[in-house]
Amino acid sequence: MRLAINVDHIATLRNARGENQPDPVTAALIAEQAGADGIVVHLREDRRHINERDVRLLRELITSKLDLEMAATEEIIKIACDVGPELATIVPEKRMELTTEGGINVIDNISLLKDTIKELHDYEIEVSLFIEPDVNQIDASAEIGSDYIEIHTGIFSNALSEEEQFDELDRIRIAARHAKKLGLGVNAGHGLNYSNIKVFREIREIDEVSIGHAIISRAVFVGMNQAVKEMIDLINFR
Numbered sequence: 001m002r003l004a005i006n007v008d009h010i011a012t013l014r015n016a017r018g019e020n021q022p023d024p025v026t027a028a029l030i031a032e033q034a035g036a037d038g039i040v041v042h043l044r045e046d047r048r049h050i051n052e053r054d055v056r057l058l059r060e061l062i063t064s065k066l067d068l069e070m071a072a073t074e075e076i077i078k079i080a081c082d083v084g085p086e087l088a089t090i091v092p093e094k095r096m097e098l099t100t101e102g103g104i105n106v107i108d109n110i111s112l113l114k115d116t117i118k119e120l121h122d123y124e125i126e127v128s129l130f131i132e133p134d135v136n137q138i139d140a141s142a143e144i145g146s147d148y149i150e151i152h153t154g155i156f157s158n159a160l161s162e163e164e165q166f167d168e169l170d171r172i173r174i175a176a177r178h179a180k181k182l183g184l185g186v187n188a189g190h191g192l193n194y195s196n197i198k199v200f201r202e203i204r205e206i207d208e209v210s211i212g213h214a215i216i217s218r219a220v221f222v223g224m225n226q227a228v229k230e231m232i233d234l235i236n237f238r
Helices: 008-016 024-033 052-061 074-083 107-122 135-143 162-181 196-202 213-222 224-236
Strands: 002-006 038-042 065-070 087-090 126-131 148-152 185-189 208-211
Touching: 002 065, 002 185, 002 224, 008 024, 008 038, 008 213, 024 038, 024 052, 024 213, 024 224, 038 052, 052 065, 052 074, 065 074, 074 107, 087 107, 087 148, 107 126, 107 135, 126 135, 135 148, 135 162, 148 162, 162 185, 196 208, 196 224, 208 213, 213 224
Parallel strands: 002 038, 002 208, 038 065, 065 087, 087 126, 126 148, 148 185, 185 208
Antiparallel strands: none
């Protein structure tokens, strides 16, 4: 299972003072040197954290995979096609949300997403759709040509009871297996941390996890390099 690091929260801290530090690009390079398999950034319409400068510098400087999370809007699609990340992950986006609150409804947005996928494919950019662990949404994702899905793990991560957590983990496991049978790559992310990541080692169908907040929070105390290595050790533990 690969590990991609989301550095959005470094940009949030930088923007809190309207200054230049800490630099999310520097954080990404440290994460990459520590062994991360990819870097994730979400270029939001309101640019609340990551900006175009960050995305373009990351494209120039990192040597691993760049995953650009984005809404399927004309402006952001144009930027993605110009920058050329290895992967574009399409997510739903609400202006007032603190973080992405759930998966995109592929079934209700078939036409828009199909056109978006085609346009990104024209620029040789692979596409992932951030969705709930629902087989119907997975079927729709495969039908319109998505290369990957990213399973939203927020409900699992926020579960208040062990029973609720196990039920949601079972949904994730079933979804990952179904997606693999359809030939889709499977990523997962949202709310994953140093405690709950361990159970995902058992789901062999998940190719990659995307983790941001937990690693950035840990890095405040031990540094980015150590925080990334600790997560890699947990993922690779046998």
